[in-house]
Amino acid sequence: MLLRGKSSNNNVFKRFMISFLSMLIIPIVLSSFTYYEAVQIVETQSREAKLYILEQARDMLDKQWTDMDEAAIKLSYDSRLMGLYHLRKPLGNSPELFDIWNYYKDFHSSALTGSAFTNTFFVVLKNSDLVFSKVQMTDSSSTFYQDEFQYEGMPYEEWHAFLFDKPHLRDMLPSRNVRVEGKETSGITYMTSLPLGMNQEIQAVVVFAMEDKDIMKLVGIDGTEETDGQTFTILNDKGEVVTASADVPIPAKIRSATEQHGYMHAEIGGEDHLFVYTRSAYNNLTYVVSLPIEQVMGKVNYIRTIALSVAAGTLVVGTIISLWMSYRHSKPWKDIVTVLKAFWGNDPLGSKPEQSERPNEVDYLQTSIARLIDNNQSLQQMLQRQADTLKNVFIERLFKGEFEDRAQMHAMLVHAGLEMHGNGFAIAVLRIYKHNEVLNAESLEELNILRALIEGIIRDHLQERGYVHTMHENELAILIRSDVMEKRTFAGDLDDLFLRINRDIKERYVIVPMIGIGSIYEDLLDVHYSYQEAKLAVTDSHVADSDKSAIVWYARMAKEQTGYYYPTEVEIRLMNVIKAGNSTELAHILQHLHNENFLTRTLSAGMKQHLFSELQATELKLKDELGHHFIAEENDPGVMPDFSGTEPILREIFLQFLHLCRSNERNKKSRNTHLLDKIAAYINDHFQDPNLSLYAVASHFNLSESYLSQFFKEQSGETFSSYLEKLRISLACRLIMQGSASIDSIAVQAGYNSTHSFRRAFKRTMGVSPSSYKGIQG
Numbered sequence: 001m002l003l004r005g006k007s008s009n010n011n012v013f014k015r016f017m018i019s020f021l022s023m024l025i026i027p028i029v030l031s032s033f034t035y036y037e038a039v040q041i042v043e044t045q046s047r048e049a050k051l052y053i054l055e056q057a058r059d060m061l062d063k064q065w066t067d068m069d070e071a072a073i074k075l076s077y078d079s080r081l082m083g084l085y086h087l088r089k090p091l092g093n094s095p096e097l098f099d100i101w102n103y104y105k106d107f108h109s110s111a112l113t114g115s116a117f118t119n120t121f122f123v124v125l126k127n128s129d130l131v132f133s134k135v136q137m138t139d140s141s142s143t144f145y146q147d148e149f150q151y152e153g154m155p156y157e158e159w160h161a162f163l164f165d166k167p168h169l170r171d172m173l174p175s176r177n178v179r180v181e182g183k184e185t186s187g188i189t190y191m192t193s194l195p196l197g198m199n200q201e202i203q204a205v206v207v208f209a210m211e212d213k214d215i216m217k218l219v220g221i222d223g224t225e226e227t228d229g230q231t232f233t234i235l236n237d238k239g240e241v242v243t244a245s246a247d248v249p250i251p252a253k254i255r256s257a258t259e260q261h262g263y264m265h266a267e268i269g270g271e272d273h274l275f276v277y278t279r280s281a282y283n284n285l286t287y288v289v290s291l292p293i294e295q296v297m298g299k300v301n302y303i304r305t306i307a308l309s310v311a312a313g314t315l316v317v318g319t320i321i322s323l324w325m326s327y328r329h330s331k332p333w334k335d336i337v338t339v340l341k342a343f344w345g346n347d348p349l350g351s352k353p354e355q356s357e358r359p360n361e362v363d364y365l366q367t368s369i370a371r372l373i374d375n376n377q378s379l380q381q382m383l384q385r386q387a388d389t390l391k392n393v394f395i396e397r398l399f400k401g402e403f404e405d406r407a408q409m410h411a412m413l414v415h416a417g418l419e420m421h422g423n424g425f426a427i428a429v430l431r432i433y434k435h436n437e438v439l440n441a442e443s444l445e446e447l448n449i450l451r452a453l454i455e456g457i458i459r460d461h462l463q464e465r466g467y468v469h470t471m472h473e474n475e476l477a478i479l480i481r482s483d484v485m486e487k488r489t490f491a492g493d494l495d496d497l498f499l500r501i502n503r504d505i506k507e508r509y510v511i512v513p514m515i516g517i518g519s520i521y522e523d524l525l526d527v528h529y530s531y532q533e534a535k536l537a538v539t540d541s542h543v544a545d546s547d548k549s550a551i552v553w554y555a556r557m558a559k560e561q562t563g564y565y566y567p568t569e570v571e572i573r574l575m576n577v578i579k580a581g582n583s584t585e586l587a588h589i590l591q592h593l594h595n596e597n598f599l600t601r602t603l604s605a606g607m608k609q610h611l612f613s614e615l616q617a618t619e620l621k622l623k624d625e626l627g628h629h630f631i632a633e634e635n636d637p638g639v640m641p642d643f644s645g646t647e648p649i650l651r652e653i654f655l656q657f658l659h660l661c662r663s664n665e666r667n668k669k670s671r672n673t674h675l676l677d678k679i680a681a682y683i684n685d686h687f688q689d690p691n692l693s694l695y696a697v698a699s700h701f702n703l704s705e706s707y708l709s710q711f712f713k714e715q716s717g718e719t720f721s722s723y724l725e726k727l728r729i730s731l732a733c734r735l736i737m738q739g740s741a742s743i744d745s746i747a748v749q750a751g752y753n754s755t756h757s758f759r760r761a762f763k764r765t766m767g768v769s770p771s772s773y774k775g776i777q778g
Helices: 002-076 096-112 141-147 156-164 212-217 298-330 333-346 362-400 406-415 441-462 487-509 524-540 568-580 583-599 605-626 648-686 694-700 705-716 720-738 743-749 755-766 770-777
Strands: 120-125 131-133 149-151 171-180 183-194 204-211 231-235 241-244 261-268 271-279 286-292 424-431 466-472 475-482 514-517 551-553
Touching: 002 183, 002 204, 002 261, 002 271, 002 286, 002 298, 002 605, 096 131, 120 141, 131 141, 141 149, 141 156, 156 204, 183 212, 183 241, 204 212, 212 231, 362 406, 362 466, 362 475, 362 524, 362 568, 406 524, 424 487, 424 524, 441 466, 441 475, 441 487, 475 487, 475 524, 487 514, 487 551, 514 524, 524 551, 524 568, 524 583, 568 583, 568 605, 568 648, 583 648, 605 648, 648 694, 648 705, 648 720, 694 705, 694 720, 705 720, 720 743, 720 755, 720 770, 743 755, 743 770, 755 770
Parallel strands: 171 241, 514 551
Antiparallel strands: 120 131, 120 204, 149 171, 171 183, 183 204, 231 241, 231 286, 261 271, 271 286, 424 475, 424 514, 466 475
């Protein structure tokens, strides 16, 4: 009896010991899981952060390439420059010198307003040997090459032959050392021959140069700071290096990649590196960032050390406590067995025994809850940051007129969580100081602080009526909405609002900012016109003794009648709308252009011709980008706004725009139908796979989940999940009617992970359970 009792007592002791030691596994598993998740999250966030920076740099450089191409196109259509093509050297005291000098003054003015990243920009004329640059005009390309712009190791004769021996069209010379105005640097050269066209005789060459250091700053690589092994490389469409911050071998997979963006790991010098890349749709350049994986995983290694220390300490201390508690509870083993039965049988979380006898799982539960709370707070903070970013992106795109149509705008409006309902909208631009001067670091910091304070004043006055957005260190854009129907009442409210804002800023900070107010528009999609008008108005404003004189309405300012209206923002929006095939929005833009140029302004014949040339240049760019020419169809009704009295050439240009847009619209519908057929076929082939989901289909077709969901609903008239469920339930009905398979087997064959989810889906679709349906059919 004694031996039996002892053996039984040892058995209870072992059970308690196993139970307590099992509890010790929880923190170890959690630590392992935490480390694994930390590895995944840190690497994913690092990739996404680098990709975001890369995409920003790509977009800014694409804008730079676009500006260069537009500048070359404008020069190619410049009749005054064409008139200088056939001048011969020496010019001496020829009467053409006055025309040359007169042209250079205009050239110099327009060159100074070019992109901030283009440090060097000049035009070399072949016959006269004239050179026009941002800093000077010279009648000797040899002198210009020796004094202003010279490649290292390349004599003048070789450089001159390189320019004129063959035509150039958006040719890019990889990075090499060059001396600019006596300073040694390195950079990329981008050139185009004039006139445009590979079969044209070369008369001049437009040359742009971008310094490598300016490009590297876009991704945070500064030659004066430590980059921690990070490198940045640009590859052309042949996989050749255009420029690079360091000599790092780029994996062949990236050089030949066709995806828009991606990442991969590669070993360099025995060290694992993470490569992130993205491709430009404009010129097929590939932008690559690499960084040592050790730099990415530094925080994870710290987490791993903490996790291992916690696990080791928990094992040692927990084992000792488990031994003590197992020994203590094994003495009154009859009572303990009763408690254990109640614990494991009636209530898995315990049957509320005495506090001294209850297993110590409370600490683990409290720890888990605390961790969930911390994770939830971190997630909320992350979501809030993302929401703020989405709001800024939406406002930026709205002001620049980058939305193709109202549906796209409203979709992003909802996604950003913004409320912008009203009967009228207007934008005001507030410029703190009169000129956007280049500031040093200290002055820039002071300006940033002042701008933040002014933002606070504006928000206090706006309340819930609008939004403030920073467009420049010295410039704020303010969107105001109104619930009143009468525009005159809204305009009066705006006058009062900005007088109060100006007065408060003047009283607090002793400055009178310039404020330009655009026109009032009823449609939120049209406020980008108000933003452009506000920019013109703020430029026209002047500071006098009263704060009222610093507020200028675009509608009230005295407009110059000598210039036409066709800003770059309107041209970009017009091209985007045509590419998207949105003929309704195109008609709206054309109406706006007509009103601004022929109703608001009185243009001279010369200005009209310039406007027509600009519009024709836009038409040529569109046809060049779309890759083919469009011919108006005879049966095309040509529905367009009524421009009574419009000159025939303008109407013909507008008609060409509309034909381009309609052709794109037809092509888009055709592509959409083809894509929908492919998606439906893929779902029909794989719907029995339980892992088939919206994410899986989106990944297969290289689309985002949100776009695929919206596209499928718009094109098919039903949601993705509804379509998939109908296919699966339809198959299940056929299998049930055959009567040879069980419900569990049918659920698996129909593509469901569990019988429970299958039964719920079947009853939701058919109105009865699978068993009842089987009985009805039987």
